[in-house]
Amino acid sequence: MPESEPQATDDQADNTLIIGISGPSSSGKTTLARLLQSIFSGLDVNTDSTDSTDSLSSSQNNNYDTDSKKLQTFIIHEDDFYVPDNRIPYTKTSSGKIVQDWDTINAIDIPFLSSSLSYVRKHGSLPPRLKSKEDLNEATDSGVDKDEIVRLRGLVRERLRLLQAEAEAQLQQQRQGQELTSSELNTTTKTLAFLEGFLLYSPPDEHNNNSNNHVLHPIHRNIHLHLFLPASYDSVKKRREGRSGYVTVGPAPEPEPGSVSISTNMPQRNSVSEELSKEETGNEVDLEKEDDSPPQNFWTDPPGYVDDIVWPHYVRDHSWLLLPEEGEGQDLNVDTMDDNELVKSVGQGTNVRTDAGVTVAPGGGGLPMVDIVKWAVEEVMKYWETREKRWRAV
Numbered sequence: 001m002p003e004s005e006p007q008a009t010d011d012q013a014d015n016t017l018i019i020g021i022s023g024p025s026s027s028g029k030t031t032l033a034r035l036l037q038s039i040f041s042g043l044d045v046n047t048d049s050t051d052s053t054d055s056l057s058s059s060q061n062n063n064y065d066t067d068s069k070k071l072q073t074f075i076i077h078e079d080d081f082y083v084p085d086n087r088i089p090y091t092k093t094s095s096g097k098i099v100q101d102w103d104t105i106n107a108i109d110i111p112f113l114s115s116s117l118s119y120v121r122k123h124g125s126l127p128p129r130l131k132s133k134e135d136l137n138e139a140t141d142s143g144v145d146k147d148e149i150v151r152l153r154g155l156v157r158e159r160l161r162l163l164q165a166e167a168e169a170q171l172q173q174q175r176q177g178q179e180l181t182s183s184e185l186n187t188t189t190k191t192l193a194f195l196e197g198f199l200l201y202s203p204p205d206e207h208n209n210n211s212n213n214h215v216l217h218p219i220h221r222n223i224h225l226h227l228f229l230p231a232s233y234d235s236v237k238k239r240r241e242g243r244s245g246y247v248t249v250g251p252a253p254e255p256e257p258g259s260v261s262i263s264t265n266m267p268q269r270n271s272v273s274e275e276l277s278k279e280e281t282g283n284e285v286d287l288e289k290e291d292d293s294p295p296q297n298f299w300t301d302p303p304g305y306v307d308d309i310v311w312p313h314y315v316r317d318h319s320w321l322l323l324p325e326e327g328e329g330q331d332l333n334v335d336t337m338d339d340n341e342l343v344k345s346v347g348q349g350t351n352v353r354t355d356a357g358v359t360v361a362p363g364g365g366g367l368p369m370v371d372i373v374k375w376a377v378e379e380v381m382k383y384w385e386t387r388e389k390r391w392r393a394v
Contacts, residue, residue, distance in 0.1 A: 016124040016191040017387075018076075018117060018222060019380055022200040022358075023229035024314045024349070025103070025306075026239035028369060029196040031142050032229065033075045035373045036380070039152045040192050041073040045160040071160070071190060074126060078197020081113040093308040103313040105199050105215055115285040117195070117222035124191040129285075143369040152377055159381055163388055192380075201226055203320035204357050225383045226358040227376060228321070231365035232348040236314075237306045312339040315346050321358065323351040 019036070021029045082088070082102070091101040101107065119127045200223065202214035220226070301310075315322060316339060319332040325347035332342055350364035359379055361372055 016121050016193055017224045017384065018120060018193045018195055020200050020223035020226045021194060021196040021229065021376075022198065022227070023361075024231050024236050024318075025198055025310050026236050026243070027229040027231035027365060028372065029198070029229060030077070031369060032227075032372060032376055033077075033194040033196040035142055035144055035149065035369070036192075036194050036376060037073045037075055038149050039156060039373070039377060040071055040380075043071040043153065043157045043160065045071060045157065045164050071192065072124070073192045073194065076116070076120065076126070076130075076193055076195040078108065078113065078195070078200065080130060081109050081116075082107055083109050091309070093304065095304070095308070097302075097308075099302055099305070099309070101309055101313075103198070103310050105317070108199065110215060110218065112285050114218035114222065117219065120193050121222060144373055148370060148373075152374070156377060156381065159385070163385055167388065195223060198314070199317060201228070201321075201358055224387075225380065227379060228352070228358045228360045229365065229372065230350050230352045230360060232350050233311055234348065235365060236311060236349075240301065240306050240310060243301075311349075312343055315339070315342045315349065321353050321356050322346050322349060323353055325351055 021033050021036075023029055085100075088100045088102060089104060089106050090098055091104075092098050116127050116130055199216060200219055202216040202220040214220075315332075316334060319334045319342060322332060324330070324332065324345040332345060334342070337345070350366075352360050352364075354360050361367070361375055363371065
């Protein structure tokens with residue numbers, strides 16, 4: 001699938017675009033999402049507006065602008081969809097230590113995440129049940145100064161206004177000069193949602209026999225544009241081990257003897273949905289009710305967690321996307337290779353496929369964030385422009 005081609009799940013009725021941002025732990029996903037929100041949020045894209053000094057003040061959080069003429073944005077954090085602490089699975093490390101495994105798909109409430117994305121596409125807002133805990137975690141300096149954000153906002157605003165002007169001109173031609181109604185003038189997408197997380201995408205069919213059965217397929221299909229930020233093992237280890245910890249929900253009980261279940265393979269969709277929903281009636285999630293999460297807790301990685309859990313899981317779960325380092329062959333075979341073999345084969349993990357249906361950031365994780373945000377802005381705009389023009393041609 002060409003990287004710039006709109007996904008088959010795109011729908012003309014969607015007034016909300018969901019932009020996925022994935023990659024390994026500590027690859028800059030949250031930072032990029034916040035920067036993109038700062039650039040896109042609150043922009044006035046109407047052609048009759050004379051405002052050229054859009055304020056940055058409305059782009060610092062997930063508040064919704066009541067002015068429907070302006071572009072609305074918000075961030076969806078996959079980390080807000082972790083199951084409560086007492087349902088996080090345990091695993092045994094190579095040294096025999098039993099620890100909680102926060103880097104497995106079994107720790108994510110997939111039905112809740114999938115339902116929330118469908119709600120966002122339909123309503124253009126977060127469901128009432130979703131209250132972010134990720135925003136309580138420590139924020140780091142983005143490395144991108146305010147002047148650059150303002151410059152990018154100006155470029156985006158002008159491209160969106162041009163897109164709106166083209167749409168209006170086409171409608172005027174179709175209406176043979178008749179005055180257009182306000183609803184007809186309101187043709188372009190008005191909401192952008194930036195979804196960031198470490199496990200969001202499913203492999204194409206050739207890597208999974210039937211990708212529709214992959215556990216992440218319901219998530220992947222709800223995302224319009226799939227961005228991926230590679231990062232080297234060295235940078236992941238340094239950044240992750242430099243973090244103070246993470247806000248979580250609920251107490252974590254000690255595992256009972258013999259209760260640890262170890263799984264290294266990415267499960268299929270039904271097995272995870274059944275496990276995560278066994279306390280509910282079916283897979284339906286009531287998104288309208290208030291957040292009833294347990295009290296907040298705090299998780300700190302135990303020593304060796306990156307080498308024992310984070311990096312091996314990332315490599316195995318993304319074996320369809322990662323390539324061996326130069327000279328190591330062409331494919332990763334999860335059916336015949338154990339975690340040690342996979343980790344050794346990918347090396348630093350910066351050799352990534354560009355033909356797997358996701359748009360991969362340049363530089364192999366080595367570029368400064370200012371270059372990554374400029375790349376991401378361009379990819380979002382290319383997708384947006386292609387989508388709008390395609391629907392106008394229908």
